[in-house]
Amino acid sequence: xxxxxxxxxxxxxxxxxxxxxxxxxxxxxxxxxxxxxxxxxxxxxxxxxxxxxxxxxxxxxxxxxxxxxxxxxxxxxxxxxxxxxxxxxxxxxxxxxxxxxxxxxxxxxxxxxxxxxxxxxxxxxxxxxxxxxxxxxxxxxxxxxxxxxxxxxxxxxxxxxxxxxxxxxxxxxxxxxxxxxxxxxxxxxxxxxxxxxxxxxxxxxxxxxxxxxxxxxxxxxxxxxxxxxxxxxxxxxxxxxxxxxxxxxxxxxxxxxxx
Amino acid sequence: xxxxxxxxxxxxxxxxxxxxxxxxxxxxxxxxxxxxxxxxxxxxxxxxxxxxxxxxxxxxxxxxxxxxxxxxxxxxxxxxxxxxxxxxxxxxxxxxxxxxxxxxxxxxxxxxxxxxxxxxxxxxxxxxxxxxxxxxxxxxxxxxxxxxxxxxxxxxxxxxxxxxxxxxxxxxxxxxxxxxxxxxxxxxxxxxxxxxxxxxxxxxxxxxxxxxxxxxxxxxxxxxxxxxxxxxxxxxxxxxxxxxxxxxxxxxxxxxx
Numbered sequence: 001x002x003x004x005x006x007x008x009x010x011x012x013x014x015x016x017x018x019x020x021x022x023x024x025x026x027x028x029x030x031x032x033x034x035x036x037x038x039x040x041x042x043x044x045x046x047x048x049x050x051x052x053x054x055x056x057x058x059x060x061x062x063x064x065x066x067x068x069x070x071x072x073x074x075x076x077x078x079x080x081x082x083x084x085x086x087x088x089x090x091x092x093x094x095x096x097x098x099x100x101x102x103x104x105x106x107x108x109x110x111x112x113x114x115x116x117x118x119x120x121x122x123x124x125x126x127x128x129x130x131x132x133x134x135x136x137x138x139x140x141x142x143x144x145x146x147x148x149x150x151x152x153x154x155x156x157x158x159x160x161x162x163x164x165x166x167x168x169x170x171x172x173x174x175x176x177x178x179x180x181x182x183x184x185x186x187x188x189x190x191x192x193x194x195x196x197x198x199x200x201x202x203x204x205x206x207x208x209x210x211x212x213x214x215x216x217x218x219x220x221x222x223x224x225x226x227x228x229x230x231x232x233x234x235x236x237x238x239x240x241x242x243x244x245x246x247x248x249x250x251x252x253x254x255x256x257x258x259x
Numbered sequence: 260x261x262x263x264x265x266x267x268x269x270x271x272x273x274x275x276x277x278x279x280x281x282x283x284x285x286x287x288x289x290x291x292x293x294x295x296x297x298x299x300x301x302x303x304x305x306x307x308x309x310x311x312x313x314x315x316x317x318x319x320x321x322x323x324x325x326x327x328x329x330x331x332x333x334x335x336x337x338x339x340x341x342x343x344x345x346x347x348x349x350x351x352x353x354x355x356x357x358x359x360x361x362x363x364x365x366x367x368x369x370x371x372x373x374x375x376x377x378x379x380x381x382x383x384x385x386x387x388x389x390x391x392x393x394x395x396x397x398x399x400x401x402x403x404x405x406x407x408x409x410x411x412x413x414x415x416x417x418x419x420x421x422x423x424x425x426x427x428x429x430x431x432x433x434x435x436x437x438x439x440x441x442x443x444x445x446x447x448x449x450x451x452x453x454x455x456x457x458x459x460x461x462x463x464x465x466x467x468x469x470x471x472x473x474x475x476x477x478x479x480x481x482x483x484x485x486x487x488x489x490x491x492x493x494x495x496x497x498x499x500x501x502x503x504x505x506x507x508x509x510x511x512x513x514x515x516x
Contacts, residue, residue, distance in 0.1 A: 193478055240370055251449040
């Protein structure tokens with residue numbers, strides 16, 4: 001059973017990697033990434049199950065409910081590829097594979113959301129905005145490079161790591177230190193954000209305010225205004241409401257003759 | 260003042276098409292963050308011949324929406340539509356380089372439609388529910404083909420959602436801009452100030468989400484570093500940006516001890 005024909009090769013894993021970029025193409029509230037997972041794992045199943053009926057049966061099985069953070073889905077795809085290979089050689093069962101998916105998707109979802117959406121994305125964004133405020137037109141390129149070096153690198157590595165470890169999350173957490181990295185990115189993001197406010201008097205022309213104050217004082221005024229807004233946000237309020245409120249304040253200042 | 264001639268119609272359709280493709284990156288394909296305002300808005304500005312307006316709109320909307328994340332079943336605001344539409348309305352409506360008041364008004368217009376775009380996004384995702392049933396092939400049918408067809412149809416749904424929204428929002432925005440041109444001077448001054456204050460609101464939104472403290476120590480450290488280097492040592496702003504990142508890394512290292 002366990003001959004070369006029944007082993008997953010790197011070429012199949014590369015196909016899974018490319019297809020994983022479309023894991024959310026048919027995202028819906030009730031099925032979420034179910035079709036996406038089956039679509040991505042399909043090259044592995046095609047390789048492992050030459051019998052058409054068994055192949056179709058396994059493909060249908062992978063259309064079950066699935067949802068996790070889309071990048072960390074790579075780890076689960078790798079682990080499932082390994083488990084499917086083990087299933088062919090009799091070392092695991094369909095139930096084991098389904099259980100593995102169910103067990104991994106929620107914790108990896110939480111881990112990925114916190115790292116990618118909550119830390120890496122704001123870090124890349126504030127660095128790019130900081131450069132943009134300093135008149136660097138190439139800031140959007142920096143944003144894409146910073147984000148995607150980590151994003152694509154981890155996505156590729158985790159696919160193979162998932163395969164090699166057969167879905168061992170303890171090893172994943174020990175190997176990648178995502179929680180520690182998230183803390184680092186958040187702290188540096190806050191520092192850069194403070195830096196953006198400190199550079200207020202030198203912001204690019206479109207944002208520069210002609211305040212009759214020394215530079216350091218106008219920067220402090222900007223910091224104070226931001227902290228007031230943070231305090232307001234802590235009491236509730238969505239970005240849309242705050243933007244409309246800010247527009248209303250500007251109108252009041254203009255019609256009141258202040259500006 | 261602009262008139263809806265063939266060139267403008269062509270620009271609107273072109274931006275709607277590119278915006279639809281960019282919008283796929285939000286959820287359906289890749290998620291390389293090309294759909295983020297800081298990238299999507301400059302691309303739109305470049306297409307229409309005014310990158311600067313795209314950079315300005317991209318910077319403020321990036322800060323405002325960056326931490327509005329798609330966690331679980333939550334559908335975040337479509338910042339891509341906001342960024343692309345605001346840039347297109349400002350640039351097309353100005354017939355060249357957009358002035359700050361026009362930029363401010365365009366951002367305000369696209370802010371008002373955020374709840375509407377979120378609602379349409381929810382409808383599109385509900386529409387995708389039917390694709391799972393379609394993917395279940397009947398006996399004798401090619402399962403792989405049915406699955407691929409059903410799954411990739413979602414791309415068309417997501418694209419069409421954005422494309423149609425752009426085709427409605429941009430002409431409506433440009434019509435509103437015609438009214439804006441007739442508004443009193445105070446209204447224009449208010450919109451120019453609005454653009455200048457938006458980065459502070461963006462900074463507040465990011466600080467609020469990244470820290471539980473109102474005045475975080477890292478935020479304060481970055482502020483002091485940047486103020487000292489720009490105001491007292493007179494280091495160029497670009498170099499200060501790099502120094503602040505280094506200060507942040509140093510701060511993390513020290514806080515770990």
